[in-house]
Amino acid sequence: MSAAGISKRYGTLLANDNIDLDLHPAEIHALLGENGAGKSTLVKAMYGLIQPSGGELRWMGQKIVLSGPSQARALGIGMVFQHFSLFENLTVAENVALGLPSTESFAAIVETLAETARIYGLPLHPHREVWQLSVGERQRIEIVRTLMQNPKLLILDEPTAVLTPQEAEQLFIVLDRLRDEGRAVLYISHKLEEVKRLCNTATILRAGKKVAACDPRHETAASLARMMVGAEIGEVKMASASAASAPRLVVHKLSLEPDDPHGTRLNDVSLAVTGGEIVGIAGVAGNGQDELFAALTGERLSPEPGAVMIDGAAVGTLGVTARRRLGAAFVPEERLGHGAAPRMKLSENALLTGHAASGMVKYGFIDHAATLAAVDRTTKAFDVRKAKRDPEAASLSGGNLQKFVVGREILREPGILVVSQPTWGVDAGAAATIRQALIDLAGRGAAVLVISQDLDEIEEIADRVAVMFRGNLSAPLRAAEATREALGLLMGGAAADAPQGRRETQHAVGA
């Protein structure tokens, strides 16, 4: 497939400006660029989701106009999106069947599904319902669903953003295999090491234009980053080690039954984060991180008030608003729908967490000027790029929305910040900004807890690291002791495999 001179204009914004791209069989081609560089727009055009304003697509040398994704699929183009399109209440097999032409029987589809999953080493249980599955498992559904259509070209939009190192490694094996089978793969990623390891060629976009084409194996991660950003990326600087103060966030013997039957039970979780430090919680998705986050925010209440303490106050039975008033701030993993309301303006999304303690509400009335001011401050401090002053949250690119959601909390100067997957699906430049902001916040005396599946990230910013496995939290390791091997063992349950751990085996979510 090749794209010649593709342009796409959204109002005054030129998202793609005359881009050429050639994809060849048996080749993994990387598409690199910062958020908002136009990568998603380009692949959407190649998948028939949007119509380009100019230029043309050629498939095996012939000019084509794609009327929609179903036509793209019929030609042999498959795509795995960054945001999954799965029905939560349906099973894996039902979701897969929905995406396929309805000529096959359901039983046959289940069989092909199991077969495909087995061949490519992507374990999946066809009859589990999607809402029970972790992000990593959901991605497997998307990949298997696409592979079942036997695509000649497979487009993957930031597939490893949600995977553990081991899961990512498995995915690379799958991709290598697809290439060896003679398929073309278009691989969008921010992780430059990954691109160097995997891809034969790369196209780099910046501000809607193609700025370079290269062989990533002959480049360094730094030179690739330079081409993407157009400037050097600042190294994340550690704050000078601040003197340990009293614990500001304490979790004490927290046990909590899951609120859905397939969730993970929290077992006797204890943890203390002092002011001035960043504690990382590593672990494979679905081992109780979501449950822990909900217990910390107050979206789920604990049975004992003393199970969660904020600056000495027992808040286990208090709700989100009360905890925010005590100086806590939270950033959930899911930007759209949890951290922000997609179809509401940014100023309203500022109010979403700011109504509790930021002076945005007086006598029940909203101070619109204050909410807009918060948007402007966040935009400025975190370089949030958007088309107008106060757009809907859903119109921002993933990285820019994440900068907004994190910035919104950090600018409140919280004493305690709990953040889940702070740089999920965010480009290198934005990730560096966010991590630096977390470190600076800790440097100013706040207690920061980072829940992340990205070990690189935890290594980069955490002073201490604990690992979650099947609802148990390991004792934290100092950063120096937290080698990849040590963490990897804990993530696999080595130390936590006490008798208690075994009893939970049946209950726990399979990773």
Added chain:
Amino acid sequence: MQLVLERRAERSAIIAIASPLIAIALTLVTVAVLFEIMGKSPITALSVYFIEPLTDPFSLQEIAVKATPLVMIAIGLSLCYIANIWNIGAEGQFIVGAVCGSWLAVRTNGTGIGPWVLPVMLLLGALGGALYGLIPALCRVYFGASEILTSLMLVYVGNLGMDYLVRGPWRDPHGLNFPTTAEFDRVATVPTLFVGAGRLHAGSVIALVVVMLATVLLGRMIMGFEIRLVGAAPKAARFSGFSTDRLVLFTFAVSGALAGLAGIIEVAGPIGHLDPGLSSGYGFTAIIVAFLGRLNPIGILFAGLFVALTFIGGETAQITMKVSPDFTKVFQGILLFYVLACDSLIIYRVRLIQSVRKPAHAA
């Protein structure tokens, strides 16, 4: 060539305003076709429906009288619907409010008691509607029962309860056995605005105040934000610290109170006594009004007036053109259908795409 719906990056503000107007236009075309099929002149019929009532001062007042309960109920319902909470039982809350307020009027009938009676009746009406609305809300919060079904079924309970009262204990002893209470005393009646000239009453002023309060609530108050957020993104609302359960109780209580207030105003105003013909389905028609008004208080005001116009026009058409009164219901049903259909245009845009020749070697 092929038509596809493409998701818009942002909601279109222009279409949001135009969509109800497009819906009205499509309804008029459809109705004109129906008239043609029925062998009536569409032009005459539409002018009887929509032009004549607007040229006569008495009809104009009647439109406002009809619109008053519709607007009040629809405002309450819109608060529920914005939050994705489905109160379908406004008709029941309307009736129970009317019954609760009438209780005082019936008890004090003929005693020549003071002017405090009417305000207390209005209060009782609102309270009765609110409590009746809280039944399905509590069932949902504590037992997980679908509020759609329970609120709808409670309509029939309320209706039959009222029927029993007016045929039994509350029946007017001098009413020749008709199922109705005695005419309310003057102190128990909502005063008309222009003495001796039409039925326009003080209730319409209350409806206007309700519209203004709702505008402030939704646009400027944190409670309004909570309502919108729970509807737009429930998980984000939970993260924001808002409780859906609390909101279910609040919106049901408010919409029940408004429906109940509308009920007692209707009884103590234009009707003057309680009888089984008290409602012509206001509680259900208000659902159409709420959506036609795009769940926006000002929009609902205009939508209420428009739907009231179809009622009045329908009555005229029934008299002058022998059109069945059911036609008004058909009319309103078609309208709701088009309103909901046109709403997709706000989130999606329609695009025409050229079909493509399949490449010869495609698998």
